[in-house]
Amino acid sequence: MKEAYTWAAIGLIVVASTTGDILLSHAMKKVGDVGELWKRHGLLKVIGRVLATPTFFLGLVAMGVAFYSLLFGLSWGDLSLVVPASASLTFVANAFAARLFLHERVGRRRMLAALLVAGGVALMAL
Amino acid sequence: MTFRKYLVLAGVAVFSAAGDSLLARGMKDLGGVSLHNLSSLILAILDPWVACGILLLLAFFASYMAALSWADLTYVLPASSLGYVLVALAARFGFHESISPARWMGIALITAGVGFVAVGPSLTPSRKLATDVISQQEAQS
Numbered sequence: 355m356k357e358a359y360t361w362a363a364i365g366l367i368v369v370a371s372t373t374g375d376i377l378l379s380h381a382m383k384k385v386g387d388v389g390e391l392w393k394r395h396g397l398l399k400v401i402g403r404v405l406a407t408p409t410f411f412l413g414l415v416a417m418g419v420a421f422y423s424l425l426f427g428l429s430w431g432d433l434s435l436v437v438p439a440s441a442s443l444t445f446v447a448n449a450f451a452a453r454l455f456l457h458e459r460v461g462r463r464r465m466l467a468a469l470l471v472a473g474g475v476a477l478m479a480l
Numbered sequence: 481m482t483f484r485k486y487l488v489l490a491g492v493a494v495f496s497a498a499g500d501s502l503l504a505r506g507m508k509d510l511g512g513v514s515l516h517n518l519s520s521l522i523l524a525i526l527d528p529w530v531a532c533g534i535l536l537l538l539a540f541f542a543s544y545m546a547a548l549s550w551a552d553l554t555y556v557l558p559a560s561s562l563g564y565v566l567v568a569l570a571a572r573f574g575f576h577e578s579i580s581p582a583r584w585m586g587i588a589l590i591t592a593g594v595g596f597v598a599v600g601p602s603l604t605p606s607r608k609l610a611t612d613v614i615s616q617q618e619a620q621s
Contacts, residue, residue, distance in 0.1 A: 375553055375557070376553070378544075378545065378548060379548045379552075379553040379556075382545055382548040382549040383548070383549070385549055386549060387549050387550045388545070388546050388549040388550075389484065389485075389546065389549075389550065404545070421537075424503070425503070425507060425524055428503065428504055428507040429507050429510060433504040437500060437504070438564075441561070441564075445557060445558070445561070448553060448554065448557055449554055452552070452553045452554045456552075456553060458552045458553065458554050458604055459604035460554050463596055463597070463600055464554045464555075464596075464597060464600070466593075466596060467554075467558050467593040467594070467596040467597040468554065468557075468558070468593070469593075470589045470590070470592050470593030470596065471557075471558045471561045471589070471590050471593035471594065473586075473589050474561070474564075474585075474586040474587065474588070474589030474590035474591075474592075474593060475561060475564060475586065475590065476586070477582050477583065477585050477586030477589060478564050478568065478583055478586035478587070478590075479586075
């Protein structure tokens with residue numbers, strides 16, 4: 355049962371954090387370069403623009419789900435399994451999702467990088 | 481890419497690694513949370529380790545949002561994984577813990593992956609999203 359809870363939590367973390375990353379990345383591209391905005395209009399304007407972006411809040415909700423799934427998973431499984439397994443699967447899921455939904459140019463170089471990082475994160479757990 | 485942008489990416493890596501470590505330390509105090517006592521997850525934020533972890537994760541979130549405003553998701557994410565390498569190196573050289581060959585291999589793979597992405601462009605905007613942003617900026621000016 356303990357193992358089932360742990361892997362259910364890992365699955366939930368991957369789905370929720372990928373959804374959150376895609377939504378937040380979409381929101382921040384709409385907001386524009388925050389460094390430039392801050393220089394030109396001040397911090398309040400930056401915060402105002404971020405808060406006026408609906409996908410930002412949807413992304414926050416998804417990240418909240420991912421965060422509580424992480425706490426749930428950590429209470430059942432080992433840190434050395436839950437964090438690397440969910441992180442490495444999220445890297446691969448994000449590479450596909452970024453190409454599909456954000457239309458980023460995820461060429462051979464970035465796909466290979468995602469796999470290398472995912473493999474590396476998994477190895478760190480050993 | 482300016483020096484300040486690299487600093488923001490470093491913040492993403494450091495804050496996420498430190499935040500995750502503190503959260504994990506706090507959750508061990510609480511023990512197993514089952515589906516029958518989910519309310520204890522909400523009370524978990526009262527634990528000092530969890531609270532400090534959340535503060536660091538907020539700092540991570542701010543730098544992550546800043547990075548995503550000028551770089552691709554598939555560029556920022558590998559950078560954030562450098563945090564794992566930092567934790568391992570701190571354990572090795574700060575606390576003199578030994579690192580297994582598999583972990584050294586993991587460090588090498590992550591570093592190679594980050595290097596692969598870092599030499600490429602940081603932003604490859606989709607045509608649709610880019611034109612959206614440009615038309616939005618034109619409308620504002």
